[in-house]
Amino acid sequence: MTRKGGRPLRLKTLLHRAAIRGEAALDRIRPRTAPRAPVLDTYRGYGVPGGLVLRARVLASLRRTTPDPGQSRWQNLKEMAALFLTREVAGVRVVARESGASGTSDEEGYVTIRVDGTFAPGWHQVALEIEGVADSRAAARAMVPSGQARLGIVSDIDDTMMQTGAYSLARNLWTTFTGSARTRRIFPDAIVLMDHLANHGRNPVYYVSSSPWNLHSFLEQVFDRAGLVAGPMFLRDLGIAEDQFVTRGHGNHKGRAIDTILAANPGLDFVLIGDTGQKDAQIYLEAAHRHAGRIRAVILREPGPGPDDASRAAISSLRRLGIVVADGADFTEVAGVLERGGLRL
Numbered sequence: 001m002t003r004k005g006g007r008p009l010r011l012k013t014l015l016h017r018a019a020i021r022g023e024a025a026l027d028r029i030r031p032r033t034a035p036r037a038p039v040l041d042t043y044r045g046y047g048v049p050g051g052l053v054l055r056a057r058v059l060a061s062l063r064r065t066t067p068d069p070g071q072s073r074w075q076n077l078k079e080m081a082a083l084f085l086t087r088e089v090a091g092v093r094v095v096a097r098e099s100g101a102s103g104t105s106d107e108e109g110y111v112t113i114r115v116d117g118t119f120a121p122g123w124h125q126v127a128l129e130i131e132g133v134a135d136s137r138a139a140a141r142a143m144v145p146s147g148q149a150r151l152g153i154v155s156d157i158d159d160t161m162m163q164t165g166a167y168s169l170a171r172n173l174w175t176t177f178t179g180s181a182r183t184r185r186i187f188p189d190a191i192v193l194m195d196h197l198a199n200h201g202r203n204p205v206y207y208v209s210s211s212p213w214n215l216h217s218f219l220e221q222v223f224d225r226a227g228l229v230a231g232p233m234f235l236r237d238l239g240i241a242e243d244q245f246v247t248r249g250h251g252n253h254k255g256r257a258i259d260t261i262l263a264a265n266p267g268l269d270f271v272l273i274g275d276t277g278q279k280d281a282q283i284y285l286e287a288a289h290r291h292a293g294r295i296r297a298v299i300l301r302e303p304g305p306g307p308d309d310a311s312r313a314a315i316s317s318l319r320r321l322g323i324v325v326a327d328g329a330d331f332t333e334v335a336g337v338l339e340r341g342g343l344r345l
Contacts, residue, residue: 038089038136040128043216045142046206046232048264051116052142054126056094057213058105060087093131096140102131108237110213121146123230143232145204145265150344151296152265153197153231154258155273156280157209157219159303161190161228186226189331193299194229196335197271199345204265205231208257210278212238234260254280258287262294271343273299276307276327281314288321297324297343299334 043055088109095102096115103113115126121144130136145152158164163185198205211219213235223230234257262270272287272295274280281300288295298318300307307315307327318325324341326334338345 037133038092038130040094040130040136040138041217042128042138042140043213043235044220044230044232045140046261046264047119047142047144048114049266050118051114052119052124052126052144053264054096054113054115054128054140054142056111056113056128056138056140057109058089058092058094058111058130059109060089094128095131097127097129097137099126110237119144143204143230145268146202149203149265149268150199151197151203152261152268152270153194153203153205153273154261154270155194155205155207156254156275156278157207157211159275159277160273160280160301161194161207162186162222186222186228187301187331191226191228193273193331193334197345198229203345204268205229206234206257206261207231208234208254208261210236210253212236214238254283255286255290258283259290262291269294269296271295271297271299271338275301275303276311277303279311281307281311281318285314285317288318288323295323297326297338297341299331300325300327301331302327302329 038058038060041057041059043057045052045054047053088105088107090105090107090109092105092109092111093102094105094111094113096113099115099117101113101115103111105111113128124142124144125139126142127137128140129138155161194205197203207219209219216233216235219233219235236253258272262268270291272280272284274284281298284295284298288298298315300311300315306329315325315327324338324343326337
């Protein structure tokens with residue numbers, strides 16, 4: 001880790017300042033005018049005590065990939081890059097038609113709407129629309145856990161569910177930008193594990209990733225094609241602001257998402273799944289301290305070079321807290337470890 005005041009840290013600060021000034025100058029030269037017909041990009045929402053949380057983004061237009069098994073890596077690259085060339089629309093009111101609940105898009109176009117009410121377990125579909133924009137209606141889905149749930153599951157995506165190479169920046173970028181929904185690989189052992197943990201839909205599953213929201217629809221395609229258990233996703237904003245340069249910290253994002261998920265399910269304990277390539281052991285240890293007694297097990301895949309000293313120390317600390325930890329190169333032995341640890345699914 002570079003010490004405070006080190007060269008990489010100074011360089012990042014300078015780039016951050018330059019990016020903010022550059023974006024402001026570009027806005028002065030080419031002011032953003034509101035599009036005539038903005039659209040909604042909806043994301044998987046989730047149930048909370050007394051209602052649903054719906055999530056969406058207001059954009060000038062939607063961009064999607066069109067996976068083709070014969071498509072070249074160059075075409076994949078162009079399509080994936082296009083997902084990031086979004087034009088966000090701020091200050092737009094979005095309304096849930098049936099309930100009248102509403103929210104206003106922020107500077108990056110994101111909007112969150114809470115719909116109060118009592119909802120049965122399962123997936124619910126709610127119609128959202130941009131106020132005053134004809135034909136903007138879009139369906140937002142949200143999951144309400146079963147009242148019979150015994151545990152909740154929070155899982156990382158990259159190198160946990162999906163082969164990415166996130167522990168190597170160059171490999172991660174190459175895999176992300178040159179693959180398609182047909183070529184990206186979900187680990188077969190991850191599919192088996194998630195089916196086992198979800199227990200025929202009894203236990204709710206949530207996905208937390210450092211991938212940007214721009215990839216939400218793409219990840220849905222990959223997951224659905226592989227048959228991976230569906231669940232709400234908590235992805236990351238890519239943007240430039242006074243307190244943010246491209247992204248906020250990986251650990252901070254994942255920790256906040258875990259806090260949000262546990263707050264949405266106050267009666268459930270949780271299993272956290274990740275890998276040792278991006279400090280998940282340390283992040284999950286911090287979560288276990290914040291939510292004493294509610295983290296029952298931690299499952300960690302060990303990709304690439306395997307765990308470093310910090311990850312091994314965090315794993316030992318988790319075990320000293322009485323948390324069941326299953327770690328290894330794959331997930332084939334996890335079910336047995338959890339059973340021996342006394343977890344009932």
